Amino acid sequence: MASPQQPLVADGGLPSPVDDFMPTFYVGHHESNRPLPVTDFALRQAQDVGYDMLTSPITTPQFHSRVLALISSHLSELSHRESADVASTRNIPPAPIIPPLTPIDTPLTPGDTVSQLIAYSSPWIDLCSPDPLISNISRQVLNIEIAYASFCGVGNIIIPGPRTYSSGPTDSDGLIQYARAIQEALTIASYIQISIHIPMYGNEEVKEMTGDLMTYARNGRSSGKAKAIKEIDLFETWDAWNMIRSVCKYNSRLFVALGLPRQLPVESLQSRWFAEPLKLLSLTPSTFLKNKGGHPVLSKSHQGLISRYMRLKQPPWILLSDVGPIPGLDDPLQLTMTADGFPSPSTVADASRSASPTPAEAAGRSKESQKPQPRPKDSAAHLVYMRYLQRNQPPRSIIERFGSGYQDYLQAPLQPLADNLESVTYEVFEKDPVKYDWYERAIARALSDWSEKRKPTSSPTGAVVIAVAGSGRGPLVTRSLRASQMTGVPVEVWAVEKNPNAYVLLQRHNKEDWGGAVNVVKSDMRAWKGPQRITTGPTSASAPELSYGKVDILVSELLGSFADNELSPECLDGVQHVLAPQYGISIPSSYTAHLTPILTPRLHADISHRAITDDTATETPYVVLLHAIDFLATSVPDHPRIQQAWEFSHPLPATTLAVAEARRGGGVSGGGGGSMSGGDGANEHNTRYAHLTFVCKDRGVVNGLAGYFEAVLYDGGEAGKVELSTRPDTIDAKSKDMISWFPIFFPLKNPLYFPDDTELEVSIWRQTDDRKVWYEWMVEAFVMVGPNKRLRLGASEVGSSRKVGCLM
Structure with missing residues (x-):
């Protein structure tokens, strides 16, 4: 038996190639130093260019300054206590509490604009800090931002990933502190979806940020540069993500915002991230190559990865990060073309340089990307290219089209012995373009071999007796008759079906489609005694007697997803008594x-x-x-x-x-x-x-x-x-x-x-x-x-x- 339990399209048929859809790319724009607030004009301008969403910080530089002042004041007090020799473990004052937000502390306000924004939490906090003060203040900042964004109606928040991914002796508690903070954030906002911004592998080069709380730590890590020389552990960032989501108990509102590097990792790591709940793919200018015309393009391997990830049941959004400001914001009268996916050939020509740079080249270009870059000829060049990729996605395979909507959808296996299936369930099975062709081929070969080897048959007329056990709506009956016509070997076909509703349809098919050539029997195959034969006594006056003959070829489609999980062995055991003992064969064998x-x-x-x-x-x-x-x-x-x-x-x-x-x-x-x-x-x-x-x-x-x-x-x-x-x-x-x-x-x-x-x-x-x-x-x-x-x-x-x- 097949797996789907209802038709996938309105008429029960397979989607045709003309019905195939191209995946939609939802492309967002992220700017580390975005001018605040994000106005209605900025949103309209971004949409006119072709962006679908913008990111916005939840808090302003004024809030950042206020937090830094609070930390400085607290550290000053601690310093004063130490100099006065009054500090002790009992007298250390607790971490200060950040006062509530004020209007100048946040650019967000409830309204229609908020629904089109992705909130981005402050990157200058350090939830992994070994300094209790810094980790405490960082958690407070995150909680304040999550709570206020939730109040405003924000639907999605991106949180920068942990500052450390390892579990070495110097960072043993940093990651677990981060995971615990995310777990708490999920409880604060009951509906917001949270995405952890994390690189595909390796530690992203941390940009120097003014007022980075990491620099205020009084012990342990002060910078990530010391670790840059260590060998990259490809699965380290995935390991960190696994720790975070495990602590959060696989929360359905927790996702990955995956940073794509310039050099893609091995296939095994690409497949690992494919299995994770991806919300966003983040691309920076360093992810792109430049072609001969100076336009940003992606390598063949990056194009393949994006095409693969866009085949997910819920395709990830794409976030273009720090690719330049939104065109037209500085000059409202400037005419800006919309990225429509039809750029000139030179704009999207393949890059002449290697599509897969060495690790040293990738690291060097990453450092170059942090320097001020000349603006490309088209201020929305990266978006233009992404829209081009969207329009040129490869078509889906037959299995992808058929299974659309069923990907990762759990169904309990069928129990055809215990239940009588509906017609619509049978109908889905019958749309398979391969299965019944292969059954027909198998039956035809069996008939040809039977004829060539001159094996005796079980029918009085010399025809090969075929029984279709569990006929359903009759597709294998039809294929048996076709195989007989194709090989020229005469057959006697019996259709055995326990479902009383399908039995009605089989009789109708026999009358209207099979010309009465089929013997239709309503019976559980295990209770069927075999083809009925009429014999007469020693004299013509004797009443005819009924006997039961044998079957030469027993055809069934009782297989389940694990072959035997729908009791094909038990069913075929129960009907084997009707099979000719010397020459009888089973399809499948x-x-x-x-x-x-x-x-x-x-x-x-x-x-x-x-x-x-x-x-x-x-x-x-x-x-x-x-x-x-x-x-x-x-x-x-x-x-x-x-x-x-x-x-x-x-x-x-x-x-x-x-x-x-x-x-x-x-x-x-x-x-x-x-x-x-x-x-x-x-x-x-x-x-x-x-x-x-x-x-x-x-x-x-x-x-x-x-x-x-x-x-x-x-x-x-x-x-x-x-x-x-x-x-x-x-x-x-x-x-x-x-x-x-x-x-x-x-x-x-x-x-x-x-x-x-x-x-x-x-x-x-x-x-x-x-x-x-x-x-x-x-x-x-x-x-x-x-x-x-x-x-x-x-x-x-x-x-x-x-x-x-x-x-x-």
């Missing part, structure tokens, strides 16, 4: 389940929210079109990134089914039944267990396991196999553009953090008590501490879907 650990903070936050009212939320395997995720494992010899857990093949040996039947009837002496209490072991042959080891080069957090499947519909020997795959690394080779199945997601109740060079060990069970089937799973993290010794760093709780298992 086998299928395998596959797993990999992933980071997906969005899904973890969603499931944690559901768990407030649903105690099974964290133990439900979800069907979900995984999108904003990061694959944590690295492919190494013997340990690929995605690994096979187990396999099912059909038909089963007759002896296996005989043992199962004996157990079901109590014919096996001794023992207490199956491995699970409450069962007699009749379905024990369909239990599975896998223990998989994944190698993770880079640190990360496991939020759960992504599950996929591969299936062999028919093995034609030298002619090759007809296969299906949902694995992202093999789908293009085996069943490109197939959309019927979304992956399955096994969540972890609590995220499991692990450091660099870790081995993740995944254990997963397929369990049964003969009444239902469910999964159990857990993850362990190990690190090597010696030549032949590993240390277990941690383990997740055992997840179990027993409460929501599939009923047999």
Whole structure:
């Protein structure tokens, strides 16, 4: 069965290429020293040029001066106490309290203008300061600004990231202090969305700021320059972000404003940030190259990254930072062209220099960018280029168009045995452009092989008997008839369906579309006795007798997102008794389940929210079109990134089914039944267990396991196999553009953090008590501490879907 449970477009069909949309770039303008306040005229002028939003400081330089005066006064008092030799730990006065804001302290006021602004909190505070005074004053400033911005109706606030990202001995508490301050800010403003402005990697060069509170610290760090010589830890800033959002318990109002560097990092780090809740991509002049005409352009790698990030379900906004003032503000009569995405070819020509500078070149250009730069020929050149990129985004793939709206949307798996599906659900399955073509190809090859090998058939007329078990609305019936026409091999088709509503439609199809050539049977496939045959007694006067024949080819589409999660093994076991014992074949003939650990903070936050009212939320395997995720494992010899857990093949040996039947009837002496209490072991042959080891080069957090499947519909020997795959690394080779199945997601109740060079060990069970089937799973993290010794760093709780298992 397929995954989507409702049509994605009004007519239930796939979106056509003409319906494809280009992602909209919402571009904002940020100026470190913006003239205040941001007036209605400034907003209109920015919009006329082509900007969608502006940033505004929450407080003014007058407020900054007032805070500095307060600190200076306090330090002076402390100095006086020390000189008078009266200071002691008991007599040190508490940090001063910042008085309330006054009108000259803030440029913001409630009104229509505020809704079009992004508030930017003061960059001169230092929440990470080791000086208790500075950290205290910094928290006060942040809280005052957050509270007032919330009062004014601001919807989004950007907070500069922590001044330190490391957890070394000199900075051990700075990051946790910052995280605690952000947690408090989220409680102050109940509706504001907060974005932490953080670089993709490395420490951003801190610009010299007059009145920077860091310089007032009485101990510890006074400048970030001393650390500039250390080797860059690519994942250090992500690690800091992970600490912040973990302290804030994955708050749904906490986002990342990601600073893009001139030199992009390795692909693994780009993928890591892709999985995070991105609100903004921040670009400075140093991010851009210059082409021969002197115009700012982005490298090919930057263009690819932006195109990828803009495919997110909620695309990030783009913030152009310090690219020059808004054109026309100094001269209202100046005519300014609107950035429309149609610049001259020379304006957007590729840069002649290398698209990927060396780290030394990137650092040198970063320093150059801090010097006064000559204004480009077009005062809105960076915006012009971004609008050009917007108009020239690559078209979405078939899967992207089909899955629009379903990305990272959690759905409980279908239970086709327990539930009767609606027509609209079947309809979505049938829109797959690949799946049914592959089934038709498999049936056609099976028929051709049957004819060439002159295998006996199970029908009196010599036709090959095909039974479609679980026919739904009949797409596989249609494909079986087509395969017969294509190969010239006559067939006798039986359509077996338990859903009484679908049974009505099958009869109508048989009359109107199939010319009465199909035998439609309403029955659970497991209870079906086989094709009815009419025989007569020894004399013509004898009454006709009914008997049941066999099936040569059994066709089914019972596969789920993890292959066996919709009870395909149990269903095909139950109908195997109708299959011709010597030559009968099953389509599919086998299928395998596959797993990999992933980071997906969005899904973890969603499931944690559901768990407030649903105690099974964290133990439900979800069907979900995984999108904003990061694959944590690295492919190494013997340990690929995605690994096979187990396999099912059909038909089963007759002896296996005989043992199962004996157990079901109590014919096996001794023992207490199956491995699970409450069962007699009749379905024990369909239990599975896998223990998989994944190698993770880079640190990360496991939020759960992504599950996929591969299936062999028919093995034609030298002619090759007809296969299906949902694995992202093999789908293009085996069943490109197939959309019927979304992956399955096994969540972890609590995220499991692990450091660099870790081995993740995944254990997963397929369990049964003969009444239902469910999964159990857990993850362990190990690190090597010696030549032949590993240390277990941690383990997740055992997840179990027993409460929501599939009923047999």
